[in-house]
Amino acid sequence: MxxxxxxxxxxxxxxxxxxxxxxxxxxxxxxxxxxxxxxxxxxxxxxxxxxAGREDLIAECARQGYAIFADVMEHAWNGGRPSALAAFGATGRAYLAFAKKFPGHYMAMFESGLSPNRSPELAAGAARAEAVVLRATEELSRHIPPGRRPPVTMVAAHVRAMSHGVVELYGRAAPGTHAPFSPEDLLESGIGIYLRGLGLIPPDA
The missing domain is CATH 1.10.10 (Arc Repressor Mutant, subunit A)
Structure with a gap:
């Protein structure tokens, strides 16, 4: 109506x-x-x-979405407390929660085909959200000698791709459709395996 x-x-x-x-x-x-x-x-x-047109309208949806998303991710990171690893896990859960609660924003941001560089405002919002994962990766990498640390941008890209994949495959399904694994458990275990493979967290953590 x-x-x-x-x-x-x-x-x-x-x-x-x-x-x-x-x-x-x-x-x-x-x-x-x-x-x-x-x-x-x-x-x-x-x-x-x-x-100016539909893309302009979608871009504004994405801009507002990035502002919400960045706030959600920064809140989840919480300055790396109580530990960098726990806070990193919280950002993954926050990603899934955002996609579920704000599907229109999420799709405008990540599924519209619009580049974040379309406007300075859109780029700034995307960069603020990305900065959370970059900071988290830096914190997890501190114990590794500088010459052996994986590039933080690469880790951020991989984590983002994994998160998006879980949203697409499982995050929008009806509850119980993909039991016994919840989207949160799938993402947490996948990221854990990935981070251990890079040596960012010890095997017994």
């Missing part, structure tokens, strides 16, 4: 929220600007007062 009563000042955000609902239901390319306008209760022409 179309939403009514939006004023000019919050029309932009109303369109973002409409797009997020449509993205969550149909994917980033599964809706038109006209459908977003209808869902927000405005005419299609009104959309162009705020967004």
């Amino acid at each position: 179309a939403k009514q009563g939006y004023h000019h000042g919050n029309l932009r955000q109303a369109l973002v929220e409409a797009a997020l609902r449509l993205i969550a239901e149909r994917g980033p390319t599964g809706f038109t600007l006209s459908e977003a306008a209808k869902d927000a209760g405005v005419t299609p022409a009104a959309v162009y007062r705020h967004f």
Whole structure:
């Protein structure tokens, strides 16, 4: 049902929220600007007062998503407390929780095909979230001599790919579909095996 009563000042955000609902239901390319306008209760022409096109609207969804995501990841990291390893695990669980709670944002960020470098604001948000994993990897690598440490950007890329894979394969399924393993257990065990293989955590940790 179309939403009514939006004023000019919050029309932009109303369109973002409409797009997020449509993205969550149909994917980033599964809706038109006209459908977003209808869902927000405005005419299609009104959309162009705020967004140049559908990609521009999706990019704003992604920008807002990165802001939330970075806050969630920073909270989970908690300055590396109570330990770097425990905090690293918390960021993995936070990734899965974000994807589940904010599917529209998540898909706009990671499944729309839009580059984070599309705008300085989008790039800054993506970099803030990425910085959490980079800091976590640096903390886990401190005990390894500098010449033998794996590149933190490589580790961050691998962890991100593993996290995204768990979301895609298991994180959106109905509860119990892939029992006896939960997405959280799959990600935690996978990252644990990976980090041990790199020597970032001892075998008995």
